[in-house]
Amino acid sequence: MAGVLTTFPVTAADIQKAAHASQKLDNATCQTCHDGIKGKLEVPGADGEARPLHDIDPDKYGKSVHAKMECVACHTDITDNISPHQKSSAKAPDCAQCHQVLWDKAKQAGTTGSQPRLEIVAKNIAAYKKSFHARPNQDDPSQVNATCTQCHDTHGFNVPADKKSPQYAAWRKEVPALCGEKCHDEQLETYSESVHGKEVLDKNNAKAPVCTSCHTNHEITNTSLDSFKLLNNEACGSCHKENLKSYRDTYHGQVTKLGYVDTAKCYNCHGSHGILSAKDPKSKVHPNNRLKTCQECHDGKKKQLATAGFATFAPHANSHDFAKYPQVWISTKFMIALLIGVFAFFWLHSGLWYYREWQERKEHKNVPHVRTEGMLLNEKKFFQRFPVGWRIAHLAFALITMTLVLTGTAALFSHSAWAPVVAQALGGARGLALIHRVAAALFVGIFFIHFIYVMQRLLRDRRFRWFGPESLVPNWKDLSDMVGMFKWFVGKGEKPRFDRWTYFEKFDYWAVFWGVSIIGGSGLLLAFPTVTAAYLPGWIFNVATIVHGEEAFLAAVFLFTVHFFNNHFRPDKLPPPDIVMFTGTQSLEEFRREHPAQYQRLVDAGELDKYLVDAPSRPMTLGSKLLGLILIAIGLTLLVLVIVGFLGGAG
Incomplete structure (x- = not known):
């Protein structure tokens, strides 16, 4: 708002009228300029070029979580309602600082229990400060990679609390565009052609994965970190439970579950943003492409080069689908029968033996079974x-x-x-x-x-x-x-x-x-x-x-x-x-x-x-x-x- 430049069709008469208006700084007064009806507002950018200010939709703001707040509660540096505004020395709006102060006050007052959403915000702030978004931008170290306002429309912010509601589903479907159009356009393009993207964007399936399903909301980290790679498997498994279970039965899954990234994870085989159906000829796991996919890890350098049999390995084989995995079904049933047979026989054998010997000890039975009478034996000698x-x-x-x-x-x-x-x-x-x-x-x-x-x-x-x-x-x-x-x-x-x-x-x-x-x-x-x-x-x-x-x-x-x-x-x-x-x-x-x-x-x-x-x-x-x-x-x-x-x- 500071240093606002008005561009046509805002007239000099309008400005003059505003100059003589009351000095009230209520929301209605702010909206006389910032509702986007009268014209576009611009302010000088960091590079000296004019940049547009966001229009504030009165309807969206009225339904947002901030609807009951006055504009100047956040824009504390605005001291008048005359354009261009005279700025005070107060700090520019800071979402994180404001919410942290509110949370600290709630803790001091002992009212945290009645403000669960405020606690969620406080946790999100803590997570964000450790995230990849909060790091200095490589191109402009004076700025972070992403701020709250780049992801959230602070004036219309109204993420539904009920994650099962239609309103939440509608909000969730907007996430790919929010992430992709502003920053990650290449990833959005790839995602749009994937099975996940088509479910969300074409079929309107709000339950299908979006960006935050894999990258989380505020804890977003560098995808090269081991922590992200390990959690990514669990994110996939939250939807593909059976596949995650069968994957964990493999050596790949066992090593991953131990907490190491030495072996293949979901994205190594299926891809990340461009996941396709296994029937798609372009899919990494299509039968024609599997060996090539295996050779991305087993490349003959760090690991020996994958050979033909790798392509027919079944990383998601299970023991209950005979039609699809007959060898696994047979071997599993054989081993179960073997385990039951051996343990049933020998545990029964041990139990009965213990019972019989204990009974004989109580009855003081001692049958020698051998003839020792008349023998001159040195009982101090031992048998080798x-x-x-x-x-x-x-x-x-x-x-x-x-x-x-x-x-x-x-x-x-x-x-x-x-x-x-x-x-x-x-x-x-x-x-x-x-x-x-x-x-x-x-x-x-x-x-x-x-x-x-x-x-x-x-x-x-x-x-x-x-x-x-x-x-x-x-x-x-x-x-x-x-x-x-x-x-x-x-x-x-x-x-x-x-x-x-x-x-x-x-x-x-x-x-x-x-x-x-x-x-x-x-x-x-x-x-x-x-x-x-x-x-x-x-x-x-x-x-x-x-x-x-x-x-x-x-x-x-x-x-x-x-x-x-x-x-x-x-x-x-x-x-x-x-x-x-x-x-x-x-x-x-x-x-x-x-x-x-x-x-x-x-x-x-x-x-x-x-x-x-x-x-x-x-x-x-x-x-x-x-x-x-x-x-x-x-x-x-x-x-x-x-x-x-x-x-x-x-x-």
């Missing part, structure tokens, strides 16, 4: 059950397996509160992946060393029987022992007399072979995607992801429940831990109780003395117990994390 090589391999497997569980489930359950913490502690998504792959390589390496060592020894031993009592190969006695155990569980028979290896120990041993084959095989497919995709279709990644994750979940839960129970938490093992795998030895009493058939066989053959050794030293015993307790504590902690992650995903 495991050689040093087996013990070292077991310890290495235990530590590596726990590392694999921690790093693998952090990705698998990336939605959990604990997963990002673990990822950050281990060097981010890349550190997590590196540790996981190194641990996997060590696991497979130790497995093959063990396998080659055992095989070459067995093949040179002509007395070894593949289905004999010393062999880990399952035989008919194992089936008989298993049936006998269930009879004993329910009080229908005696406890079976186990030989060197029990059927559940054999299951543990061969489970490693299964794990290396299934978890290791699927992991290799995922670890070298360009090689995999060069020879196999993209749906292999979907299946491998499901199998790798579900089988790893099965192994972790089995180890820290069933395996821990069998070896540490049975009533006759309490208090834990059982240290036979650390010392390699166990007392004769314990050996007779747990492996009576082997004990009797060695006694009958006169070979028992060959396996008797001195009891482990006290430091060895204490050290083994401490190590065992530490490993059990780590295992149970990992079990809690896995359960929290699983329940969080199920919910």
Whole structure:
């Protein structure tokens, strides 16, 4: 208003009339010039050129949130109603400062509860001050990128509070033009041709995304920031809930949910302002363009160049649409059946075993199962059950397996509160992946060393029987022992007399072979995607992801429940831990109780003395117990994390 220049058709008579008018500074007086009816008003701009002043529509102002305010409440520098106005030294209008003062006064008066919209404005001001719009403009550092008045018509401001009202929908549809026509014209042009733009501009669909849906209202940040990229996925998911859920099941989604931008997000595949239907030949995700889109990230520089199979990978595959994703449906149902079958059998097995042993302990039953009368045995001697090589391999497997569980489930359950913490502690998504792959390589390496060592020894031993009592190969006695155990569980028979290896120990041993084959095989497919995709279709990644994750979940839960129970938490093992795998030895009493058939066989053959050794030293015993307790504590902690992650995903 200061320094107003009138241009025709405002006449000298009008000015003279205004000069002799009353000095009242009410809204009606202001409107005699600023209603846009009498003519255009201009003031000198910063560059010396005349710039037009906004006309104030009386109807719009009367419906605005500022309708009850006097013009001079904001334009405090205006002291008269004569044109050109004489300006005082008061500051020019400042929307943010005015609303902040009002909010501060409301807080001092304790009336904030009755002014919820004022609180929203205060929060918006705080957000704006941190936003990209509030930064100095590159071309003119004396100005910010955008001010309140560039986005809001302060005289006609009336954003409906009810976001479900038709009035709000009508206001929302004006947002693209507001952002695009004033500043972002290129983006508006691209948006207008997109599926989102056509929904809003052509089909009048107020629910379709507009600028603020992705960029927010006042918190607008630089799109190159990690924070924006991560939140952008969530913005897409607010509409595309099923697609966001299926995306999070992929490695891309898991890394993103952990809080890192190393992998593809929605806009990497679909674009941003120019998103098109997948059926559109110009779309980035059209079948003819998918490989090229994948190669934008997997470009052969930072990542290996994407190969043919990438184009048929399904980032939004789900397990309930057999017609569209049959491989995913089948693999998911198979893994669910496997998990239910294994857990149902072994948890029942453990529960019944605990019940039977606890009952016998209460009844003080103690059936020796072996003949010891007349034998001259030194009960202070211990039976050597495991050689040093087996013990070292077991310890290495235990530590590596726990590392694999921690790093693998952090990705698998990336939605959990604990997963990002673990990822950050281990060097981010890349550190997590590196540790996981190194641990996997060590696991497979130790497995093959063990396998080659055992095989070459067995093949040179002509007395070894593949289905004999010393062999880990399952035989008919194992089936008989298993049936006998269930009879004993329910009080229908005696406890079976186990030989060197029990059927559940054999299951543990061969489970490693299964794990290396299934978890290791699927992991290799995922670890070298360009090689995999060069020879196999993209749906292999979907299946491998499901199998790798579900089988790893099965192994972790089995180890820290069933395996821990069998070896540490049975009533006759309490208090834990059982240290036979650390010392390699166990007392004769314990050996007779747990492996009576082997004990009797060695006694009958006169070979028992060959396996008797001195009891482990006290430091060895204490050290083994401490190590065992530490490993059990780590295992149970990992079990809690896995359960929290699983329940969080199920919910």
